[in-house]
Amino acid sequence: MDMIQLIKTTIGSFLFRRYAQLKHGLTFRVASQADMEALYRFRFDVYTGEGYVNPDDYPNQQFSDQYDPFSISVITVKDDRIIGCGRATRWSDLDLPVFQFFSIKLPADIEPESMVEMGRFMVDPAYRGKARLATLGMSMQLRSYVRSDSSIKWLIAFMSSKVRDAFYPIVPFEILDENPPEPKHLEARTVRQGYWDKGVIHPVMAPSSQLL
Numbered sequence: 167m168d169m170i171q172l173i174k175t176t177i178g179s180f181l182f183r184r185y186a187q188l189k190h191g192l193t194f195r196v197a198s199q200a201d202m203e204a205l206y207r208f209r210f211d212v213y214t215g216e217g218y219v220n221p222d223d224y225p226n227q228q229f230s231d232q233y234d235p236f237s238i239s240v241i242t243v244k245d246d247r248i249i250g251c252g253r254a255t256r257w258s259d260l261d262l263p264v265f266q267f268f269s270i271k272l273p274a275d276i277e278p279e280s281m282v283e284m285g286r287f288m289v290d291p292a293y294r295g296k297a298r299l300a301t302l303g304m305s306m307q308l309r310s311y312v313r314s315d316s317s318i319k320w321l322i323a324f325m326s327s328k329v330r331d332a333f334y335p336i337v338p339f340e341i342l343d344e345n346p347p348e349p350k351h352l353e354a355r356t357v358r359q360g361y362w363d364k365g366v367i368h369p370v371m372a373p374s375s376q377l378l
Contacts, residue, residue, distance in 0.1 A: 194303035197239040208248045218360040240307040242300040250300035253286035266354040269345035280319040337377045339370035
């Protein structure tokens with residue numbers, strides 16, 4: 167049995183958490199309000215380090231957006247410091263972040279309120295050797311959140327084929343059909359232009375029940 171199959175069980179989830187904590191000093195939790203300043207600074211550090219954003223555009227050295235109030239964030243912590251994060255965003259009057267960037271052909275039977283967007287997954291480059299552990303731990307936190315709300319039926323995201331392949335054992339995202347991007351979508355992408363310059367990005371979707 168591989169690690170992903172193991173953590174799909176109750177005892178496996180417990181053992182995984184204990185292993186991550188005792189062997190690697192990693193803990194996973196939903197971010198509290200007290201964590202948010204450090205979380206936004208962590209995002210800024212990772213995004214500027216990767217060349218995704220211009221640091222001059224963020225004089226407070228924090229990266230957040232209008233969707234954070236409609237989201238929960240999950241974090242990986244080591245030695246009282248955030249080294250990884252992810253986010254789940256509920257549909258609101260702002261729509262979901264993915265629709266800023268893509269003209270998506272959603273299946274007709276999918277209601278926007280039934281979708282949660284997974285995004286903002288990142289790990290401190292100094293701990294990329296622990297990236298799989300961090301991603302699994304944070305995905306477990308998101309699984310608990312998703313399963314606590316029966317109205318959540320679908321997970322949506324956007325990512326490169328490389329990231330999709332890496333995530334596939336955790337959640338089997340499939341690429342969505344899309345129309346050519348409109349000028350507003352291209353304009354929205356300039357906020358993290360470096361991210362879009364890294365390769366071809368697609369919107370993806372999976373049933374929420376298939377998350378781990």
